[in-house]
Amino acid sequence: MQVERTDLDALVVNELPDGSKVIVDSRNEKVFALNATAGAAWDACSGPSTLNQVAENMQRSFNPGVTQEVAEEAILQLQERRLVTTSEPISRTTRRQLIATLGAIALPLVVSLTMTEQQAHALQARSSITPAKPKPHPEPLRPRFRW
């Protein structure tokens, strides 16, 4: 299976000191937050790669404890956000299987916010006196906190 980044011309990628990444997709007016694990997977597929190569690259550059399941989950999340494409569908590892392989590595996580969603938040944040607008639905991948 081949993994490849998509739409590179429209993406501006910035790495933060903790290894996480902010990717701005100007074409689709979206901003993505990748945690360090997902960020390492993004780095690992800088050129067309197989899933095995992604896992090996992540082991080399990020953490030797990265398993195939962790790499697969990271690529799956990047694919769901249309940041990468894969030549074949990825079967989702069950969460229990995935957690069992994690060790000290954080679960890969990709979160996004569209310009429209951000605008709704901005209107909400403007004033307690300005009539409140309904908040957009919370990010489905991150239900723990409502910030």
Next chain:
Amino acid sequence: MNWSGPLGTCGMSRTLAFGIRAFGSNLRVETTSLEAQTILDRYIFPSLPRLGDSAELPDIVVRVARVAKQLWASVNDVPVVSACRAIDLVPALVRVLDDAVIQRLEGLRAVHAGVVLWGGRALLLPGATHAGKSSLVAELLRTGATYFSDEYALLDSEGYVHPYPRPLLLRNGCPNSIPVLAGECNAPIGEGPAPVGWILFLEYQPDGAWSVSSVPQSEAVLALLRNTPHAWADSPDLVGVFRRAVAGATCYGGYRAGAVDAAGQILQLVGGSS
């Protein structure tokens, strides 16, 4: 209601006025009530210098006039609030002035957040209005922090936080908030910009226990985007400003209980990571 009437031409006594230059906006405060003048002088951007009649045209005009037994306050001729006592005008006036000033900001970007300075670095507590930021900030001030704001973190292009020292608006268990000066919590007010040391995205749960975990800096950028009154579409620099702000910060998210307990936990957390 036409506010220029009662203040300007209806035979009222002398207009008391002062000006303030606040974050790029020129404010003019006018009233014919001595009581209102004293209160407004005390609580409208209390740490900023008062200016006399300025030649510059004001961007924001606050007028307070007594009509029968009520004091009426307007901002740019839009009625905002009325009350018998001047002190009761303050919370609504402060909030409307916040809006007016924040909309006119130039070179700074605002995030809804309580902010204190601790060990030379800013601690940000992002959250919506009524999320309990002010109580938590007041508690941190009582434990020795320096006051920056109970409502807005103002970030410059380098990601540094500037003080926005409006009076704290505290509820103290009451439905209406009351204005409190940082000095009443024995706290100094921040004098200049500071780097962001910590960002804590905390959700108040009355019966909950303290439970926080570390948050990637990239997620903190998105969380700041959800807590700013600026639209990214109008301010394309937002992501860059927030990225620079979080770059030196340790970020956490989770739950907190009451302000006293949370302030203690926060100080342990930032003490341990400083």
